[in-house]
Amino acid sequence: MSVKANATPLPDRVKLRRALISVSDKTGLIDFAKGLGELGVELVSTGGTAKALAEAGLSVRDVSDLTGFPEIMDGRVKTLHPGVHGGLLAIRDDAAHAAAMRQHAIAAIDLLVVNLYPFEATRASGASPETIVENIDIGGPAMIRAGAKNHGYVTVVVDPADYAAVLAGLRATGGETSLDERRQLAARAFARTAAYDAAVSGWFAESLGETAPRRVAIAGELAEELRYGENPHQSAGFYRTGEGRPGVATARQVQGKALSYNNINDTDAAFELVAEFDPARTAAVAIIKHANPCGVAEAGDLAGAYHAALACDPVSAFGGIVALNRRLDAAAAGEIVKVFTEVIIAPEADDEAIAIVAKKKNLRLLLTGGLPDPRAAGRTFRSVAGGFLMQSRDAGVVEDLDLKVVTKRAPNEAELADMRFAFRVAKHVKSNTIVYAKGGATVGIGAGQMSRVDSARIAARKAEDAAQAAGADRSATIGSVVASDAFFPFADGLLSAVEAGATAVIQPGGSMRDDEVIAAADAHGIAMVLTGMRHFRH
Incomplete structure (x- = not known):
């Protein structure tokens, strides 16, 4: 199959005249759509999104006006139509494309605003396989890929977090986007569909019991760009995969400086270790340095466990990570802050304990809301030159x-x-x-x-x-x-x-x-x- 290359230079500025909006997550939708309407952008939408816009008093056309075809099969088929994809993929400056648009009455779509069916959230909720499958979006990814491919002419927005910046830019330019902006948004769009496909393929492999699928995709969402990696000359970022396992990735940081690459790595190691100890049976504390424990203990209370753990290697504990398997109380907090500590991680904390830790303004306090299950299945990854290793998590527990x-x-x-x-x-x-x-x-x-x-x-x-x-x-x-x-x-x-x-x-x-x-x-x-x-x- 040959593919014709577009030899026409891409325009820098593109005026937005028509937007197609179809979103599952309606966060910020109405304010964004109102802003578009104020700029004279025509709004076209589908199903529930069109209803939400109309109820907000906005003028909106149904997508069937573009396609001349109604939504069918419970909404499974509504945007998979030349009237939509032609409007997204047409090269505006190509004479043959323009002629095809006129011949088939295809209207150009300059702005595509789409976020996908909540597959990841549905999977994490423990829904039935039938419900999970119904939340695999087909039309959304197809439109996103079409619009992002044609970013020379089409602006694609897939994340509500981008609404404010996009709208501010449009207001500053009288409703135009730049090529650089469209490229950046296209990159985010393709990353989103890649992550979505990774989640879907991962679920299928898991449900089929495949321990080593022929192809594996790993996806994550940037939680924070880190100052540097293990060393200052290395760049780094912290990504969340969406796995619901309690830990540093799901924790609420109550106070303290931003976490470093090494902090995150060590804190994860500490919390996974302390989770081996059932909080209903005993209080447990682990002190970690460079991903290795320098002291671990269990006792009737956290303060006692901390003292016993610290006694193992008080020198190495300086500047370490402290993980607890129970709610941080004032007694334990008062002892921990006596030693220079980088991070405290616990399921919860008393208000009095939080106040004690607050006196050490640089000390990070992370609260996870729970403990990871040491027996739970999961996968771990490690990069090697030219590839990566994947294995099941070590879920072996000595009690078993x-x-x-x-x-x-x-x-x-x-x-x-x-x-x-x-x-x-x-x-x-x-x-x-x-x-x-x-x-x-x-x-x-x-x-x-x-x-x-x-x-x-x-x-x-x-x-x-x-x-x-x-x-x-x-x-x-x-x-x-x-x-x-x-x-x-x-x-x-x-x-x-x-x-x-x-x-x-x-x-x-x-x-x-x-x-x-x-x-x-x-x-x-x-x-x-x-x-x-x-x-x-x-």
Whole structure:
């Protein structure tokens, strides 16, 4: 198929004489349409939009006046007609196009105002498949693409957030748009239809249970342009995908400076970790630095949990992120603000707690309205050169696992409780991971090392440093349990934990040398349980 290129230079200024308006989201519609009417722009509309405009006292033509054809099939077919698409796609300065418009009585459409059926919202609401399918817009995307393609002559507006700026520009120019403005709006229009198609295709793949669809599209809406990325020489933006999972993307920022790229990344890590702890059972606090926990604890109240978490590594906690699994209260807020903290994230906060945090004007306070479900399905993505990796979210929860005791000595109830605690934390520490825990709190964390032995030694050393800083006469790892995110390939990692004073170990198992590791545990009177599930995190 050959495509004829338009050799005619595109006009810079285009006078708007006729607008076609068809919107599902009627936010700002009446004020925008009134402004267009005041500029002498003829309004053409469809269905509910036409009714809303008429009820507001505006003069509006029905789209059937352009097409000479009524809406049919419950409104499924109303704009899919040459009378509409010819008016959008015609190259005004092309003699053949102009002749076709005259021959078929096609009226030029200079402004297209369309937003789409609320597919994303309908999907998120848990509606039935039949309702979701009915909210797949066909005519809207077709018109948007037609008008945006012909942006040399047509202005396309797909977002109510643009109404004010577009109207201000029209008023300043006597009803004209510039080519630069039309190009910018066309770019936004194509981005919108791309995101819409991504949502539709993603829903189909999910409903069909496809874990690796042949094609995958990812879409997001800019929430904020960030000052820079991980480093000042990198540009960055924060995008929302529309996923309803509570977290930093859905949170209300009560106060504090704008979040940075690193703040957002670390805050997400912190909140996902603390959500592993059921708030109905216990209060939990996680302190994160560079996406790794430097202290996690559970207790009867948040203030107690914060103190226990801070004790694990008070040096690293400086400038960290604090996540809580319960409503922030005044007692906890008063303790947290004693240490320089970048972000506090919690489901909710008491007014008194908000007032306490407000005294630290740069401290960000985020309230999410809920906790993410650690068992919920979802997908994660990571870019690589020339592509990206996609996988299901790690929804493994230690409470759902069948823990297998493999040593001569079984863990006692206190050890078993700490094992479960430590394994929850290990899931959220960069591999290779070793977590020492005692009494519902981390006492040493080794993260991201190439050797599991190094992780065990680093965690033990940090515990010794914390004990020295606190004036304790011995390391808290003595009498602790230890969790490993993956199996011990050799007994040396286990022996390092034994040297640190650990009395029980929880690990996935699955090594060719499991028997050797189990024998080493038995030789030192250590209890060991296997989970059968690893938690690599890279």
